[in-house]
Amino acid sequence: MKKQKTYGYELVMDLYECDLEVISSRKKLQEFVDTLCKLIKMKKFGKTLIPYFGNNAAYTKGFSLVQLIETSSITGxxxxxxxxxxxxxxxxxxxxxxxxxxxTREFFKAKRMKARFLVR
Structure with a gap:
């Protein structure tokens, strides 16, 4: 059996004590995606989805984002x-x-962050 090559790279970030004004602003979340894509040289594929939902539980209430990129995705x-x-x-x-x-840490003004990098 031929050895499998690397398929991709995933950065998983958990950010704590973020600026509420940033994480609750659709405009700021769009700015985050646009700037991050430029910084890491990723080409966006389609529009960014930034729905506000999760109203059934207080801790899940807020925005989510999905941005497809030509080589995969950015989610939040x-x-x-x-x-x-x-x-x-x-x-x-x-x-x-x-x-x-x-x-990412600076943009969301997070006081703490846990990050993991996976080679898949």
Whole structure:
């Protein structure tokens, strides 16, 4: 059996104590996606989806975002109650994960962040 090559790279970020004004603003979330794609040199595929939902439980209420990119996707889920953000950047092409982490933490003004990088 032939050894499988790397399919892609996924950066999983959990951000805590984020700025509520940022995570609760559709305009700011769009700015985040647009800027991140430019920084890590990813080409967006289609429009960004940024629905507000999750009203059945206080901790799930907030925005989510999905941005397809030509090599995969960027997703995010935001809890206004907990002031948290959960961001995934998955791409079949390599990208600067350190730059993505730094920008994401600074953009959401997170006081703490846990990040994991997966080679898939």
């Amino acid at each position: 889920h935001f809890s206004e109650l907990w002031k948290t953000a959960y961001i995934n950047v998955f791409s079949c092409l390599p990208y600067d994960q350190a730059l993505a982490k730094k920008f």
